Amino acid sequence: MTTYPPDQQDFDLSAPVRLWEDGFALDPYTYYDTLRAQGPVGWAELAPGVPAYVVTDRRAALDLLHDEETFSHDPRAWETTVADDSPVLGMMRWRPNSLFADGAAHVRYRSSLIDTFDRIEPHDLRALVHRAVRVLVNRIGPRGEADLVGEFARPLMALVFNSLFGLPDSQSDRLNAALGKMMEGGDQAAAGEAEFGGYVLELIGTKAQMRGDDLPSWLLDHPAGLTPEEVAWQVFLTLGAGHEPTANLVSNALSRILGHSLYYSTLTGGARPVMDAVVEVLHHETPLANYGVHFARRPLAFHGAWIRAAVPVVISFGALAHFAEQEVTTGRHPKDASHLSWSAGPHACPVKQHTLLIATEAIERLTQWLPDLEPVLPRERLTWRPGPFHRSLTALPVRFTPRSPDQPGDPS
Known part of the structure; x- marks a missing residue:
């Protein structure tokens, strides 16, 4: 049995946050809240049977993105653990x-x-x-x-x-x-x-x-x-x-x-x-909600979580944006802070x-x-495309005054 450092969290592997569900596209923020409740690094699935660590904390994300000695971008060791027909391979294959x-x-x-x-x-x-x-x-x-x-x-x-x-x-x-x-x-x-x-x-x-x-x-x-x-x-x-x-x-x-x-x-x-x-x-x-995929070169402790090798560590840019917006509202985050x-x-x-x-x-x-573009639907009724990686509208229907291709007054 593997022994983990006492101050590091080993996740309940049977209960990942499922970013592949239809509900994630409908309301990603509830999923981000669930991930954040686990700490700066959460445990999720990108597809059925494809687990990943998800970073939802800005400081942890910056540490990950700047640490080339500890983390690699090469997914080939992970690929051997994934079914050939996994739907996320197109975005993550070496x-x-x-x-x-x-x-x-x-x-x-x-x-x-x-x-x-x-x-x-x-x-x-x-x-x-x-x-x-x-x-x-x-x-x-x-x-x-x-x-x-x-x-x-x-x-x-x-x-x-x-x-x-x-x-x-x-x-x-x-x-x-x-x-x-x-x-x-x-x-x-x-x-x-x-x-x-x-x-x-x-x-x-x-x-x-x-x-x-x-x-x-x-x-x-x-x-x-x-x-x-x-x-x-x-x-x-x-x-x-x-x-x-x-x-x-x-x-x-x-x-x-x-x-x-x-x-x-x-x-x-x-x-x-x-x-x-x-x-x-x-x-x-x-628009790119979850990506920036890394892999630990060896098992290690990282921001309160125990990270295994050959398991994706994903940056949740969407979660970082969500929590930054909350912090702006409460005055705990400067409005001009740079995004990631x-x-x-x-x-x-x-x-x-x-x-x-x-x-x-x-x-x-x-x-x-x-x-004179006018939305057909209020923004809260717009729908979003499924998928763990992006924040992408299904459609944005509008109406406007018709114009012919040869109508005068074209922009110069």
Whole structure:
């Protein structure tokens, strides 16, 4: 029998908090409260039979994110304990990219991504976003009603990323569908992973034969000397990490804006920047709710819990946001305290400025084209997609004054 240090908690392994249940999407905050009641580190399931430690305390999260000697990002020892058809493997399986690498390999992969994204000029990215918004508004404008999740935020990201990766608009629906299945972690997760993998492999195969002025070609030619396979996995990561969370950021921000008419009027009137709404989401309703997966290199005590090796240790960015909001309300947390939606430490998001530009420009442009957006449902009646990893609306139905594609008065 294993003996645990007397001041460390070994969890009741028969009673994990089930983040895969439908109830989690409906009301994640009750689940976060249950986890926090266990201490800074709680015990949960990401899928049936897939346990994980979940960090719900800011100090513990920062200690984890900055401790490369104690914790690794390599999940391969854990993978041997998980069924091949586990729905979370698509999000957690080892791949040779910067997310799952440590040490020199991580530096090599990460530097190639940073250097490549640094080649994208902000005005060029802004133009891509404006073009994508125009394409989507021309689709939905004549109807006078739309779903801003399925018909705007998600296809917007597919259009923008297809442009960055040198693919035609016609491929955007394929990308959108595959990533949606993989992120939800349900019965379609394996199919989504396979579809997304096929999408990326076809892309890299094409670029390996004929370069273009695009991100995959720049990665293939980077001085780090990545192989085509390594480039494929960096693209796999970049598309997954860039598309889904950014789409959720856009739709979550729009729901907050449209759910408060006074707030919306100050934004459309120019008195308040859209960035305010985006930052509010990052602070209080972060689109990537639970991730930042680590693995202890050996069994150890960590913030009052006994952590086994080869068991995921997940950062609950959603719980951190939830408890920070509570602390602001009670005056125990400064309002300007930084959020952790971009993570922190060596694996912090390397392209957060690009993400912020996409989200803010998309929302600003949409509200310029359609200035009288009106939600069909009150915010408390909106529904959320299932899955342990994200905070993602199922739909955001709105109505507005119809406009034709050639209507005068388009934003300049």
